[in-house]
Amino acid sequence: MTVDIVWLRDDFRLDDQPSIAATADRPALFVHVHDPRPQNGRPLGAAAKWRLAQSLVALERSLALRGARLDVVEGPADRTILALASAADARRVLWTRRYESEAIALDTEVKAVLKAQGVEAQSANGRLMREPWELTKADGKPSGTFSAFWRRHRGLGPLPALQPSPERLASADWPAVAPPRTTIAALKLTPTKPDWSGELSQGETPGEEGARDALLRFAAGALPGYADSRDALAPEGTSRLSAHLRFGELSARRAALAIEDAAAADPRLARAAEKFCSELGWRDFSYALLYANPDLARRALRPEFERFPFRDDEAAFRAWARGETGYPVVDAGMRQLWRTGAMHNRARMIAASFLIKHLLIDWRRGEAWFWDTLVDADPASNPASWQWVAGSGADAAPYFRIFNPVLQGEKFDPDGAYVRRWVPELARLETRHIHAPWRAPAASLLNAGVALGRTYPQPIVDHDTARARALAAFAAIRQGAG
Numbered sequence: 001m002t003v004d005i006v007w008l009r010d011d012f013r014l015d016d017q018p019s020i021a022a023t024a025d026r027p028a029l030f031v032h033v034h035d036p037r038p039q040n041g042r043p044l045g046a047a048a049k050w051r052l053a054q055s056l057v058a059l060e061r062s063l064a065l066r067g068a069r070l071d072v073v074e075g076p077a078d079r080t081i082l083a084l085a086s087a088a089d090a091r092r093v094l095w096t097r098r099y100e101s102e103a104i105a106l107d108t109e110v111k112a113v114l115k116a117q118g119v120e121a122q123s124a125n126g127r128l129m130r131e132p133w134e135l136t137k138a139d140g141k142p143s144g145t146f147s148a149f150w151r152r153h154r155g156l157g158p159l160p161a162l163q164p165s166p167e168r169l170a171s172a173d174w175p176a177v178a179p180p181r182t183t184i185a186a187l188k189l190t191p192t193k194p195d196w197s198g199e200l201s202q203g204e205t206p207g208e209e210g211a212r213d214a215l216l217r218f219a220a221g222a223l224p225g226y227a228d229s230r231d232a233l234a235p236e237g238t239s240r241l242s243a244h245l246r247f248g249e250l251s252a253r254r255a256a257l258a259i260e261d262a263a264a265a266d267p268r269l270a271r272a273a274e275k276f277c278s279e280l281g282w283r284d285f286s287y288a289l290l291y292a293n294p295d296l297a298r299r300a301l302r303p304e305f306e307r308f309p310f311r312d313d314e315a316a317f318r319a320w321a322r323g324e325t326g327y328p329v330v331d332a333g334m335r336q337l338w339r340t341g342a343m344h345n346r347a348r349m350i351a352a353s354f355l356i357k358h359l360l361i362d363w364r365r366g367e368a369w370f371w372d373t374l375v376d377a378d379p380a381s382n383p384a385s386w387q388w389v390a391g392s393g394a395d396a397a398p399y400f401r402i403f404n405p406v407l408q409g410e411k412f413d414p415d416g417a418y419v420r421r422w423v424p425e426l427a428r429l430e431t432r433h434i435h436a437p438w439r440a441p442a443a444s445l446l447n448a449g450v451a452l453g454r455t456y457p458q459p460i461v462d463h464d465t466a467r468a469r470a471l472a473a474f475a476a477i478r479q480g481a482g
C-alpha cells in the first residue's frame with residue numbers, strides 16, 4: 001500500500017492545493033472522474049462544460065511540466081474511485097471538499113467504504129477561504145446578513161498559510177485491472193456541430209497560468225480603482241477571476257492574500273483590497289448558504305416568496321434571453337453573456353432584476369439560463385445571487401428596489417460604450433439617447449440608422465407600469481405573510 005490517489009474535481013491547480021501538496025513526495029495517481037450524472041438535480045451547463053474541458057487541458061499541461069500525468073476516467077465517480085483504490089492497492093485517497101448536498105453524500109459514502117477497506121480518505125478545504133461550519137452562529141446557522149458573516153470571517157484572524165506548488169511530481173503506473181482511462185477530447189465537452197464556443201472566455205486564458213496572470217494583471221492594473229469603479233460597465237475594472245475560481249485554477253486564499261500583500265506594500269490600496277476580499281467573502285457566504293440550504297437553486301429562502309405571483313410569459317422570457325427587450329443596457333448584458341459566457345456583475349444585477357421585477361418571471365428560470373450560459377456558472381454564487389436580486393434570499397436587496405434600466409445605464413455606462421459594443425445596431429446613436437432610444441427624436445434615430453421596432457425593438461414593457469405591477473405583487477405576498 002504505497003500509492004496515493006488524488007481525486008481532482010473543480011480544483012484544477014497545483015498551487016495551494018492541499019491534496020497535491022500532501023502527496024508531493026511520492027508517486028500518485030492524479031485522477032479526474034467525469035461523472036455525467038446530474039449533480040444536485042442538474043447537469044453542468046453548456047458553457048461551463050466547455051470551460052471544464054479548457055481547465056482539464058491546462059491541468060494536464062501543468063502536471064506534465066512537473067513530471068506527472070492527468071488520468072481521466074468517465075463513469076460513476078464513487079464506483080470508479082473505489083475500483084481504482086482497490087486495483088492500485090491505494091494507501092490514501094485525497095480530495096478537495098464539496099458543499100452541494102448530493103456531492104457531500106457521495107463523498108461521505110466513498111469515505112466510509114474506503115475506511116472499511118483500510119484505505120485512508122483525506123478531504124481538505126481547497127475551495128473556500130473558510131469552511132461554512134467555521135462561520136456559523138451559536139444556533140449552527142449561517143449569519144442572516146453578509147456584514148455579520150464577514151465580521152465573523154474577519155474575526156477569525158489571518159487565513160491559514162498557503163501551500164506552494166510542488167517543484168516535482170510523479171505519477172504511479174495505471175493499475176492493470178483499474179477502470180479504463182479516456183482522453184479529455186473523448187468526454188465531448190466542447191460543442192462541435194455547430195461550434196458556438198468561438199468567443200467564450202474572451203479576454204481570459206483558462207488554466208492555472210492564466211489565473212495567475214489575471215491576478216497579477218489585476219493587482220498591477222485595476223486594483224487601485226476597484227472600490228470606486230468596479231460597477232462601471234465598460235472598462236475592465238474588475239479582476240475577471242470568477243471562472244478561474246469556479247474551476248479551482250486559483251485558490252480563493254491565494255487571491256485574497258496576493259491582494260492583501262499588495263495593500264501591505266502600498267497602504268493606499270487598503271480600501272480597494274478590503275473591498276476585493278469582501279467580494280471573495282460573498283463567495284464564501286454563498287457557499288455557506290448552499291451548505292445550509294441544499295435547495296438554494298430550487299426554493300426561496302424566504303418562504304413567502306413561494307407565493308409570489310410569477311407570470312408565464314414565454315415571449316418575454318425569450319426576448320430577455322436573446323437581448324431583445326428594447327432596454328439597451330439589459331440587452332447589452334444578455335448579449336455579452338450569450339456570446340462570451342461572461343457578464344459584468346452590475347449587468348447581471350440589472351438583467352436579473354429586469355426579468356424578475358419588470359417581467360415578473362420566476363427567478364429560477366433566470367438562474368437556469370445563467371447556469372447554462374455562464375462560463376463561471378457556480379452552484380452557490382449563481383442561486384444565491386439570484387435570490388439576492390429577487391429579494392427572497394439572505395441579506396437580499398429590498399423588494400421595493402426596482403432598478404430603472406435607463407438610469408442604471410446612464411449611471412454605469414455614461415458614455416454608452418458598453419451598449420455600443422454589445423448592441424451594435426445602436427452604435428451611432430448619440431450618447432444622450434443611447435439608454436432610451438424610444439425617447440430620441442426621429443431625426444436622431446434616422447441619422448443613427450435606427451428604426452425602432454425594425455432594427456431594434458421597442459421596450460417590451462413600460463418601466464412605470466412594470467414598476468407599479470411589481471410593487472403590487474410584492475405587497476400581496478407581504479400581506480399574506482402578515
Ligand SMILES: Cc1cc2nc3c(=O)[nH]c(=O)nc-3n(C[C@H](O)[C@H](O)[C@H](O)COP(=O)(O)OP(=O)(O)OC[C@H]3O[C@@H](n4cnc5c(N)ncnc54)[C@H](O)[C@@H]3O)c2cc1C
Binds near residue numbers: 230239241346377379
Ligand atoms: C444574478 C447573478 C448571478 C451570478 N452568478 C454567478 C455565478 O454563477 N458564478 C460566479 O462566480 N459569480 C456569480 N455572480 C457574482 C458576480 O457577478 C461575479 O462573481 C463577478 O461578476 C465575476 O467577475 P470578476 O471575477 O471580475 O469579479 P470581481 O469583482 O473581481 O470579484 C472577485 C471575485 O469575488 C467573487 N464575487 C464577486 N462578487 C460576487 C458575488 N456577488 N457573489 C459571489 N461571489 C462574488 C467572484 O469569485 C469574483 O471572481 C452572480 C451575480 C449575479 C447578480
